[in-house]
Each structure stands twice: as structure tokens, then as C-alpha cells.
Amino acid sequence: MSQLKHKNYLQIQIALSTDDFDGFTVKSLRNKLLHQNDEAMLYAEDRRAIYRTLIAMVKGGELHKKVVSNPQQSTFHKTSLFIPIDSMVINEPEIMSDKTVNESSSVDFDACSDKSSMKYLESQLKQYQISLMMSVGESEEYKALFANLPDMRSELEKLYMKSREKSSTLMGQITAINNVLSYCKSSVL
Numbered sequence: 671m672s673q674l675k676h677k678n679y680l681q682i683q684i685a686l687s688t689d690d691f692d693g694f695t696v697k698s699l700r701n702k703l704l705h706q707n708d709e710a711m712l713y714a715e716d717r718r719a720i721y722r723t724l725i726a727m728v729k730g731g732e733l734h735k736k737v738v739s740n741p742q743q744s745t746f747h748k749t750s751l752f753i754p755i756d757s758m759v760i761n762e763p764e765i766m767s768d769k770t771v772n773e774s775s776s777v778d779f780d781a782c783s784d785k786s787s788m789k790y791l792e793s794q795l796k797q798y799q800i801s802l803m804m805s806v807g808e809s810e811e812y813k814a815l816f817a818n819l820p821d822m823r824s825e826l827e828k829l830y831m832k833s834r835e836k837s838s839t840l841m842g843q844i845t846a847i848n849n850v851l852s853y854c855k856s857s858v859l
Contacts, residue, residue, distance in 0.1 A: 680803075687755045695744065728746070805836045
């Protein structure tokens, strides 16, 4: 499955990355997305898209679907192929709230009022997001190749892990820029 085909994949992956979230229904995942962050809330509205992504994750081996007589009560379970996103990234909105910045930091963001600084931050954010999508797509392709090229599994796993590390780094960079942008936007108001 490719991140580019499933725009909500990253947000679903973040939601599933907590240890206590397993054996879930589409409805419970949707509820979790509604409370995750602003971007996830956008994807939570399209239940069919969530279901399509989950089915693609089942086909990719990341999830197992336990079917029951009432399809709405069917549950999804993570498999060993599902690799969670670093827990530090999962709690992105909690990492540095506006309150934390104001209380624990003596940094003065005078540049927040400077339009060129904001444009730079937004440009960097877009570049990191594009790089992240490419990195996640690369990781997914390595995972897909595991089944077709079992004799190369050892090398593919190394490449896969390197790509996942790159994704984690990019998520950290995205989080940092989002924190600064959030602070700037709240200080301008």
C-alpha cells in the first residue's frame, strides 16, 4: 500500500501506534481520529476512506481483520508487520503546547510578526511533508518486496528500517515547525 494512494494512512498509522489501541472497529478508529489532531479530524469524516485504508493494511499484512456476523462489529488487529510511529511523534499536540512554551521558555518570538519568517516556516513544513510522504511510500514498497523477494529479505529489512528512521526524523522536524507555527499564530491573535 502506498501513502500516496491513501492520504489518511499516516494519521491512521499514528492512531494505531499506541500500544493500547488494538482490536478496534472502524467506528472506534474514527472516534480516535476525531480527537487526534486537526488533520486527522479532516480524514475522520470519510468512513469509507478509513475502511479502504484498513483493508489495504490488511492486504499489506499490517492488520488482521476478525470478521463477525455483524460487519460493523468486525475488529482489526495489528500484526508483527505493523511498525508503530515513535511514541514521541504520536503525542505531537502534547509535546509543546502554547502553555508549555510560555511557562518554560524564555524564547521571544519577535519574528512571528515577520511575514517572511512565517512563509519560510510554511515552506519548510511543506518540503518536510512531501519528503515524509516519499519516505513512507519507500518503506511501504520495501515491505511489499519482502513477499516477492524472500532471498533478499535481509537487505530489504535494512533498507526498510533506514527508511523508517528517516520518516521518524521528518516527523520530528514537522512537529517542531508545527509547534513554532502554532505559537506564532497564537501570539499574533
